[in-house]
Amino acid sequence: MREFVVRAERGAVGFLPVRALISTGATATWPRQARVALKLVAPEDPACAEAADEPDGGPPAGSVQPYDLYRMPYRDWVTATLREVARAWLDQVGPCCVDVVDADLLDEGSKLFFVTLAGLAEEQITVRCPVGDATGPPGPAPAVTSFRERRIERLVAEEGELRGEEADFLYGQAVGYLLAGDGWTAERLLRAVVRQRPTPAVWVKLRAACALLGRPVDAGQPAGPGPSGIPGQRSAPEAGARDGEPRAWQPPAGGPEHATGGPARPADPTGRRPLRLRSGWERLQEWSETAGQIPKNAVHRALFAIAERTVFHAYETYDDPADPLVFFVRVKGSLVLKIRFRDLDTFEIVHVGTLGEAPGIGRGIDRAA
């Protein structure tokens, strides 16, 4: 049985130990779905595949897609995405044992990954959390960090005021992580940006990241860098654990839900508020000038379904392969709505009209067929 050792480090960019672990395999040979999911943990890996580039026949049934982030509860989406990555890596390396050194420093995303990995197949994988340095032949897999990530870490740790371009860079990176579905990294970066640039745009993105994670925006940094707040400082080992003695991975009580350290979900099973129509109202008004009351009622009903996030259950919908944030709703007969998610809480009407007039719907129908 192969053995791997990875070391957790506290940092702003998440999934560092996960990247170190998967770098022991060859991601370029992974199945396509795993390479699509890879974008969450290793966005700079050249093997990452875009869901939009789906070659033939669309994604396999049951596979999770990046745009599903807007359709299913975040925790479910992240878990399913991490499972794709974990499965691909495990299939490649075979039965193995993974030691996570300094597991108390694991970021929330990485913690969820190792919980998911440990739950894949008990006979194939053992994940342990030795306290102190791991013993055994292999040394820790080298951390995989890029220049971009090192710059992010430096700017987030910067105590002085960021220059304009530095804040722009950090904000742009945070938005990128947010769109990729890494709410934890996005939140850490946005909290660093909002300290110096508390503009509405930054607050909106920070609120979106917190909404994704299901916690209030004013909850503060959920997992501080250490007991004293100094980056890199470790917290005391758990009582009963002796230095150097590995202990088997025990998912925290409550399973992956609690493993991320976030608060309990709200009573709403989706954990989401209703979506708001942000723009495109003028398109609806323009169309309404000539439309009859029956199709108008049908469109209003569909818009309420979108706002309530039930549209994917209640209506026939098509994706736009060119843009994962866009989808079409077949409202009634040949009447369709084209909708774009602007962020996690808002959407806009891109088009309302007949099937033949909807720009780009041919691609979506071809894909669905």
Added chain:
Amino acid sequence: MAPLEVSGLDVSSRVRARDIQMAGVADIRRHVLMISGAIDTVDHDVSVCINLPEPGRWQIIKSETNLTDRTWVAMQATTDEDSVFVDDAEHLVMSRQFSKSFITPDQRRLTFHGGEVRPGEAVVKMYSLETTSRRPVYAYSRYSPVVTDSPDMTAKTVEQLVAEGLPQRPVIEVIVPVTVIG
């Protein structure tokens, strides 16, 4: 008539097609539909399915006899998703028994009020229905005042019901046969 032995097919408790005579005649040239019938239930709403010769805009003239022992002070009709009531100056919405009518902005609910239909009396209503279906369905319900309510309280209740709609009750389904003329 003996009750049906097959329980799944026994719809006698909810489908009224024989004992309550409700029938229509459609003038396909003028797009006018006349329906007459009676209602003898106090606890149910009535869902009416009309077999039209073609979809489009139809003027409906409807007469119903109150066979219950209650006085109706408001009547409400609600259309299915494929139909709306026409609400413009060219199309009359009127009733001999009710002086007022109200159509919601989505044109799917029409309420007549400001009058009464006493037991044994018939009510006549006229309105236009636009539908994209050949078998439009609409449900209608009546409101009878509570005996102990004062006239002021009844008026206030009716006002609220006009604004918010009558609460939904169990439904009796009626399929109206239509004879086409013209």
